[in-house]
Amino acid sequence: MTIPFEKHRIPTSDIGVSGSLTTSSASLLSVRDLSVEYRGERTTKAVKNVNFELRKGEILGIAGESGCGKSTLAYAITNMLKHPAYITSGEVLYAQGDSGNTVDILRLEHEQLRNFRWTEISMVFQSAMNALNPVTSLKKQFSDIFLAHKPGMTKAERLEKSIRLLEMVGLNKNIINQFPHELSGGMRQRVVIAMALCYMPNIVIMDEPTTALDVVIQRDILDEIIRLQKELNFSIIFITHDISLLLEISDRLLIMYAGEIAEQARTEAIVSRALHPYTNGIMLSIPDLYGQRRELRGIPGMPPDLSLDIPGCPFRPRCSEAFEPCSTWPPPKIFVANEPDHFVRCHKYGSSDFMGGA
Amino acid sequence: MTYFARKIGFYLLAAWAAITIDFFLPRLIPGNPVEILMSRMAQSGSPPPGEAKTLALLLGLSHGNLITQYWDYLVQLSHLNFGISITDFPTPVSQIIVSTLPWTIVLVGTCTVISFIVGIVLGTIAGFKGGKWAEALIPSTTFLTSLPYFFMALLLLYFLSYEFHLFPLNGGYSDSLTIGFTGSFILSAVYHSILPALTIILASLGGWLLGMRNMVLTTLSEDYVVAAEARGLSRRKIMIGYAARNAVIPSITGFAISLGFVVSGSIAMEYVFSYPGIGYELLQAISNDDYALTQAIFLIITLSVLGANLIVDLLYGFIDPRTRQSR
Amino acid sequence: MKNRDTRVHNSVRVEVIVKSWKWLRRLLKRAFRSKKLVIGVVILGFFVLVAVIGPIFATNPNGFIGPDMASPSLKFPLGTDFAGQNVLYQLIDSTGPSLLVGFAAGALATLISVIIGIGSGFVGGIFDETATFFTNIILVIPGLPLVLIVAAYVGSSSLTPIILVIAFTSWAAYARVLRGQTLSIRNRDFILASRVAGEKWWRIVFVEILPNELAIIVSNFIFMVVFAILTQATLAFLGIGDVTTLTWGNMLYLANNDEALTSGAWWWFIPPGLCIGLVGTALAFINFGLDEILNPRLKISAQKEK
Numbered sequence: 009m010t011i012p013f014e015k016h017r018i019p020t021s022d023i024g025v026s027g028s029l030t031t032s033s034a035s036l037l038s039v040r041d042l043s044v045e046y047r048g049e050r051t052t053k054a055v056k057n058v059n060f061e062l063r064k065g066e067i068l069g070i071a072g073e074s075g076c077g078k079s080t081l082a083y084a085i086t087n088m089l090k091h092p093a094y095i096t097s098g099e100v101l102y103a104q105g106d107s108g109n110t111v112d113i114l115r116l117e118h119e120q121l122r123n124f125r126w127t128e129i130s131m132v133f134q135s136a137m138n139a140l141n142p143v144t145s146l147k148k149q150f151s152d153i154f155l156a157h158k159p160g161m162t163k164a165e166r167l168e169k170s171i172r173l174l175e176m177v178g179l180n181k182n183i184i185n186q187f188p189h190e191l192s193g194g195m196r197q198r199v200v201i202a203m204a205l206c207y208m209p210n211i212v213i214m215d216e217p218t219t220a221l222d223v224v225i226q227r228d229i230l231d232e233i234i235r236l237q238k239e240l241n242f243s244i245i246f247i248t249h250d251i252s253l254l255l256e257i258s259d260r261l262l263i264m265y266a267g268e269i270a271e272q273a274r275t276e277a278i279v280s281r282a283l284h285p286y287t288n289g290i291m292l293s294i295p296d297l298y299g300q301r302r303e304l305r306g307i308p309g310m311p312p313d314l315s316l317d318i319p320g321c322p323f324r325p326r327c328s329e330a331f332e333p334c335s336t337w338p339p340p341k342i343f344v345a346n347e348p349d350h351f352v353r354c355h356k357y358g359s360s361d362f363m364g365g366a
Numbered sequence: 367m368t369y370f371a372r373k374i375g376f377y378l379l380a381a382w383a384a385i386t387i388d389f390f391l392p393r394l395i396p397g398n399p400v401e402i403l404m405s406r407m408a409q410s411g412s413p414p415p416g417e418a419k420t421l422a423l424l425l426g427l428s429h430g431n432l433i434t435q436y437w438d439y440l441v442q443l444s445h446l447n448f449g450i451s452i453t454d455f456p457t458p459v460s461q462i463i464v465s466t467l468p469w470t471i472v473l474v475g476t477c478t479v480i481s482f483i484v485g486i487v488l489g490t491i492a493g494f495k496g497g498k499w500a501e502a503l504i505p506s507t508t509f510l511t512s513l514p515y516f517f518m519a520l521l522l523l524y525f526l527s528y529e530f531h532l533f534p535l536n537g538g539y540s541d542s543l544t545i546g547f548t549g550s551f552i553l554s555a556v557y558h559s560i561l562p563a564l565t566i567i568l569a570s571l572g573g574w575l576l577g578m579r580n581m582v583l584t585t586l587s588e589d590y591v592v593a594a595e596a597r598g599l600s601r602r603k604i605m606i607g608y609a610a611r612n613a614v615i616p617s618i619t620g621f622a623i624s625l626g627f628v629v630s631g632s633i634a635m636e637y638v639f640s641y642p643g644i645g646y647e648l649l650q651a652i653s654n655d656d657y658a659l660t661q662a663i664f665l666i667i668t669l670s671v672l673g674a675n676l677i678v679d680l681l682y683g684f685i686d687p688r689t690r691q692s693r
Numbered sequence: 694m695k696n697r698d699t700r701v702h703n704s705v706r707v708e709v710i711v712k713s714w715k716w717l718r719r720l721l722k723r724a725f726r727s728k729k730l731v732i733g734v735v736i737l738g739f740f741v742l743v744a745v746i747g748p749i750f751a752t753n754p755n756g757f758i759g760p761d762m763a764s765p766s767l768k769f770p771l772g773t774d775f776a777g778q779n780v781l782y783q784l785i786d787s788t789g790p791s792l793l794v795g796f797a798a799g800a801l802a803t804l805i806s807v808i809i810g811i812g813s814g815f816v817g818g819i820f821d822e823t824a825t826f827f828t829n830i831i832l833v834i835p836g837l838p839l840v841l842i843v844a845a846y847v848g849s850s851s852l853t854p855i856i857l858v859i860a861f862t863s864w865a866a867y868a869r870v871l872r873g874q875t876l877s878i879r880n881r882d883f884i885l886a887s888r889v890a891g892e893k894w895w896r897i898v899f900v901e902i903l904p905n906e907l908a909i910i911v912s913n914f915i916f917m918v919v920f921a922i923l924t925q926a927t928l929a930f931l932g933i934g935d936v937t938t939l940t941w942g943n944m945l946y947l948a949n950n951d952e953a954l955t956s957g958a959w960w961w962f963i964p965p966g967l968c969i970g971l972v973g974t975a976l977a978f979i980n981f982g983l984d985e986i987l988n989p990r991l992k993i994s995a996q997k998e999k
């Protein structure tokens with residue numbers, strides 16, 4: 009289950025180039041202060057005041073243990089949450105087209121929302137094996153997508169476009185008449201990716217797209233995703249618990265812990281200088297193929313119960329570097345001066361909002 | 367293709383099993399059924415020559431060992447000669463079946479289809495839309511399904527026929543008419559069948575509805591339904607093409623059991639309304655110790671139910687593509 | 694020394710009692726959260742209570758004590774039937790036998806379905822093939838016509854044959870469910886592990902498989918009780934089987950035969966029918982309630998308000 013991340017092992021020299029926090033390329037999606045809770049007998053705060061940006065053509069990785077809120081975040085961004093999950097604050101601003109107009113996805117309703125979905129943002133689900141309707145043919149399911157947004161397309165056009173999409177993801181066009189159960193797991197996953205690209209959306213959210221597949225197929229699918237992304241230049245939010253995979257493909261990384269972003273940085277920065285003890289912990293859990301042997305260890309302990317109020321830092325019980333303020337004050341968000349949009353939420357680096365250079 | 371072949375093969379074996387059960391049934395009768403029948407026929411008139419032999423063959427009580435008796439019985443069945451009824455002496459049993467079976471098949475068949483469709487549609491809406499009215503539907507439909515068919519029939523009869531004189535008290539058509547494809551006869555038959563039909567529909571609707579509602583709720587959290595929503599499909603499309611289409615499958619696989627309930631209930635219902643169907647005839651045959659008629663009706667009811675189940679199983683092959691290639 | 698031992702023993706015992714009391718309270722607390730379960734248990738409990746202590750009050754239900762076909766009054770809360778018998782007393786005395794048939798036939802049918810279902814799923818091979826084929830045949834052959842004929846031919850003046858006939862014709866559907874479940878459990882890791890470890894087969898069945906299927910078995914049992922009550926009522930209504938024991942179906946048979954409908958005596962035939970319906974609803978509610986507790990998805994939608 010290891011994927012070499014050789015290119016990032018080379019020390020990068022761009023640390024400390026710029027002190028500016030403004031983004032170099034245009035921001036496509038901007039998530040502001042997003043919070044989600046699950047209401048039940050006890051309210052669970054699954055996502056807490058999350059902020060991040062997604063830029064045009066980048067791959068943004070979101071990593072974290074299961075239950076850290078990463079999938080909930082994905083569903084919240086597309087306004088897909090249902091009872092008992094509720095968005096309690098925040099907005100998700102999407103820059104529409106070249107006009108510079110932004111829309112808040114969370115405020116879209118009914119038809120607007122329905123039309124927005126898939127044409128602007130599409131998704132590849134956690135268990136793509138089950139994301140296909142088991143009782144209808146692929147042709148029908150492609151057709152459903154086209155009819156939902158472009159009812160004017162003729163039958164021939166729909167068929168032709170479906171076949172083009174299948175071929176684009178490396179599948180034989182003959183499978184168009186088959187049913188999901190007749191395909192292998194890898195083929196099904198390719199079909200799901202082809203479906204996500206029906207309208208060439210600007211953003212594709214991928215939630216554990218390779219987890220259910222076996223290792224060899226995982227590699228193929230990952231290569232396919234990278235190839236398509238390079239060719240078509242869409243942005244990807246790639247969610248997984250497997251950080252080694254993200255180190256290889258993503259441009260920037262968000263490390264989530266207990267519903268919050270513990271650290272955000274460009275991937276190179278995480279490789280060369282991860283700041284949060286949690287990030288360091290999961291980095292250490294990756295076996296190193298090229299470096300020297302080293303002790304492989306996970307992080308002891310369990311993530312906290314999000315239905316309880318956590319004073320201080322949620323990672324404190326598992327943190328080997330915890331000290332006095334960690335149990336009382338929520339850690340401040342500290343920006344790293346010389347690394348563009350690198351921030352960490354940890355007491356270790358002081359209490360002011362900025363920390364000194366490297 | 368193998369799926370269809372397997373199903374047809376299974377139902378042929380089931381039919382053989384039913385025929386064999388039918389062969390053994392008369393052995394439960396105390397005394398010698400052939401003698402009992404013959405002496406009772408003698409009281410009503412003169413039985414045709416050879417009737418004693420026909421009955422013995424039919425009831426599987428001819429001379430010889432069990433295998434010879436079984437063979438004789440099968441030969442007798444293949445000639446479709448079921449003997450003479452003493453309930454309606456001297457009408458041949460086959461003629462009674464021909465005159466009663468259509469009443470039941472048309473009534474039960476139509477009502478089952480109506481009740482299935484209405485139940486599936488309401489169950490889909492209740493599961494998909496949820497809300498207060500759907501929740502209120504559960505206790506009332508549960509109560510409705512807990513009432514025996516015959517009690518439902520008594521209630522309808524009492525309130526709609528005795529109290530308000532809206533419908534006839536019993537029978538399948540007005541006594542003043544002769545059976546035939548005339549407008550007035552068909553009208554009268556439909557009028558007489560409204561309460562029996564209402565009984566079957568009211569009593570069986572709830573089962574389809576509740577089953578469908580629960581399955582829709584289960585499918586709504588399936589990944590393909592969530593994915594369909596993310597793809598921006600319309601609610602209508604998701605409800606029918608994705609949620610209901612998959613949720614209906616267990617209702618169809620459970621059809622045999624449900625049909626068993628409907629058939630059982632209809633026998634008691636026909637009794638309440640004195641409806642001229644095969645269920646009422648069966649009860650009369652049983653109470654008159656008309657063994658030949660009883661045996662023939664059991665076989666016919668069972669084979670009709672098997673036929674209905676076969677049709678549904680074949681349809682199921684089209685609805686769920688996964689069955690067609692399995693094994 | 695001995696004294697101390699008992700003290701330790703006692704404290705352990707107290708702890709066990711406290712623990713099991715806490716466990717029971719948690720269980721009850723969870724159960725009480727399901728409104729359906731509570732309603733079902735209350736209604737069923739009422740009928741069981743009537744069945745047990747009712748006959749003490751409802752003495753001599755067959756006595757000809759009142760005017761014929763009297764409508765409900767203070768003296769006869771549910772009126773009288775065509776022979777001047779007290780309908781309320783008959784209703785009370787019918788409760789026990791009606792429930793008895795349901796629970797006895799339900800229990801027997803459950804037992805058969807457990808043996809055939811778990812047996813064929815666990816043993817597999819030719820036994821499984823035969824049992825499955827047999828089960829499927831029973832499943833597609835309609836039960837009531839067969840039950841009617843057998844009950845009529847056999848004839849009896851007690852409820853026992855009816856219980857047997859109902860049980861032996863109604864187990865098939867649930868045997869199929871249990872077989873499927875057993876097949877899926879049989880191949881799970883913990884069962885495979887205990888097989889490798891050389892556990893005795895009966896230990897695997899009773900300690901590992903059976904407890905895992907308990908929820909399904911209980912639910913099947915409840916449905917079969919409802920089915921048996923309905924079937925017995927139908928048979929009795931049609932005058933087949935035991936016509937001497939007072940049951941709700943039997944009351945309806947007499948009411949229908951003695952022109953309760955034409956004489957407008959609703960108090961005679963409506964109460965027994967309602968009792969059957971209420972018991973059925975109560976049992977169904979208990980099942981829904983258990984399902985809600987065990988299958989949270991249904992509950993979530995029950996809370997959903999749109």
